[in-house]
Amino acid sequence: MINVETEPYADPFATEERRALADVARRFVADHVSDRHDQFERDGRLPRDLHEAAAEAGLLGLGFPTEVGGSGGTLTDVVVRDEAMLGAGASSGLMSALFTNGIACPHIVGHGSPEQIDRWVRPTLAGELIGSLAITEPGGGSDVNNLTSRATKDGDHYIVDGAKTYITSGTRADYFTTAVRTGGPGATGISLLVIERDSDGLEVSAPLQKMGWRCSDTAELAFTDVRVPASHLVGEQDMGFAYIGENFVGERIGLAVHGYGLAQRCLDLTVAWCRDRKTFGRPLMGRQVVRHKLVRMRESIEASRAYTRQVTLRAAAGEQVVAEACMAKNLAVDTAEFVADEAVQLHGGMGYMIGTEVERHYRDARLLGIGGGATEVLTDLAAKLLGYG
Numbered sequence: 001m002i003n004v005e006t007e008p009y010a011d012p013f014a015t016e017e018r019r020a021l022a023d024v025a026r027r028f029v030a031d032h033v034s035d036r037h038d039q040f041e042r043d044g045r046l047p048r049d050l051h052e053a054a055a056e057a058g059l060l061g062l063g064f065p066t067e068v069g070g071s072g073g074t075l076t077d078v079v080v081r082d083e084a085m086l087g088a089g090a091s092s093g094l095m096s097a098l099f100t101n102g103i104a105c106p107h108i109v110g111h112g113s114p115e116q117i118d119r120w121v122r123p124t125l126a127g128e129l130i131g132s133l134a135i136t137e138p139g140g141g142s143d144v145n146n147l148t149s150r151a152t153k154d155g156d157h158y159i160v161d162g163a164k165t166y167i168t169s170g171t172r173a174d175y176f177t178t179a180v181r182t183g184g185p186g187a188t189g190i191s192l193l194v195i196e197r198d199s200d201g202l203e204v205s206a207p208l209q210k211m212g213w214r215c216s217d218t219a220e221l222a223f224t225d226v227r228v229p230a231s232h233l234v235g236e237q238d239m240g241f242a243y244i245g246e247n248f249v250g251e252r253i254g255l256a257v258h259g260y261g262l263a264q265r266c267l268d269l270t271v272a273w274c275r276d277r278k279t280f281g282r283p284l285m286g287r288q289v290v291r292h293k294l295v296r297m298r299e300s301i302e303a304s305r306a307y308t309r310q311v312t313l314r315a316a317a318g319e320q321v322v323a324e325a326c327m328a329k330n331l332a333v334d335t336a337e338f339v340a341d342e343a344v345q346l347h348g349g350m351g352y353m354i355g356t357e358v359e360r361h362y363r364d365a366r367l368l369g370i371g372g373g374a375t376e377v378l379t380d381l382a383a384k385l386l387g388y389g
């Protein structure tokens with residue numbers, strides 16, 4: 001018989017500082033989101049005061065260095081914040097709209113000039129500006145290599161023509177970190193330009209109507225002879241694809257957290273429902289088939305959370321975890337869809353009513369396997385990276 005000795009265990013996600021961070025995140029949801037969430041869904045957007053409040057709480061700039069106006073912290077801290085907010089009832093759509101800076105600003109922080117950081121990053125992290133990332137095109141989807149929006153150099157400006165679609169926070173954004181083609185075909189001809197909303201020739205559509213993520217406004221952009229100062233080029237010309245790729249791991253881990261965080265909230269709501277709801281004179285929780293469903297939901301969440309946290313720690317330590325981040329997101333997508341579906345089923349007719357929280361999560365979960373890299377694309381990428389092709 002193996003002698004198993006008890007050893008002390010220190011959870012890196014539950015240090016004193018991170019427990020305090022989680023408390024701040026949960027209080028933020030209670031104070032600024034819970035009573036207003038349904039209105040945000042009806043409005044189809046978040047108010048700017050929510051960004052300001054998140055900045056004041058130290059949540060908006062989390063994960064960004066203090067030197068650029070952020071709150072400091074690592075990817076692990078961002079995961080702790082997101083888990084806590086989702087667990088308190090913030091939806092995946094709300095998180096995406098509130099923290100769009102997480103995809104709009106990293107490229108500028110990593111490769112932009114001090115002037116660009118002062119002009120766009122600092123006020124964004126202070127909640128004064130809203131930034132957006134403009135990559136996806138009407139004919140491109142996840143195929144970033146073959147985007148067609150073009151920027152042609154003209155003296156000290158670029159002339160931009162093309163279109164973007166499904167742009168998160170697009171109707172509210174003050175500027176767009178935009179992927180454009182400045183060179184030849186393929187990944188080596190792509191650059192990033194910061195294009196401001198009031199630029200002549202830029203047309204922003206009305207909000208697109210979506211199945212879920214309804215409080216996250218989404219827009220189409222049309223560029224017609226838009227003159228953009230060359231000083232708005234982020235980093236070096238034709239290096240944009242590499243810059244975009246640097247943020248893929250963090251984005252996919254973030255969406256994985258959305259997946260199992262949304263699922264955990266659904267489970268919590270469903271457990272409470274099953275304790276209170278009586279059918280045929282007995283609580284739902286008293287039925288074996290219901291208890292077994294709840295256990296299966298919990299199993300899926302625990303597995304997804306454990307794997308994503310492991311990948312997070314490895315990424316924070318500087319390891320290359322591109323394939324692992326793809327798998328973490330895919331696993332979390334499966335978890336979100338399975339658990340949200342079971343939550344609606346166990347809520348019965350109430351789960352199908354618009355305005356029920358599990359109904360919202362059910363709709364929101366469906367996007368997670370599409371945004372940030374479709375499940376099929378990420379699976380094939382992971383297969384190649386793991387040497388299975």
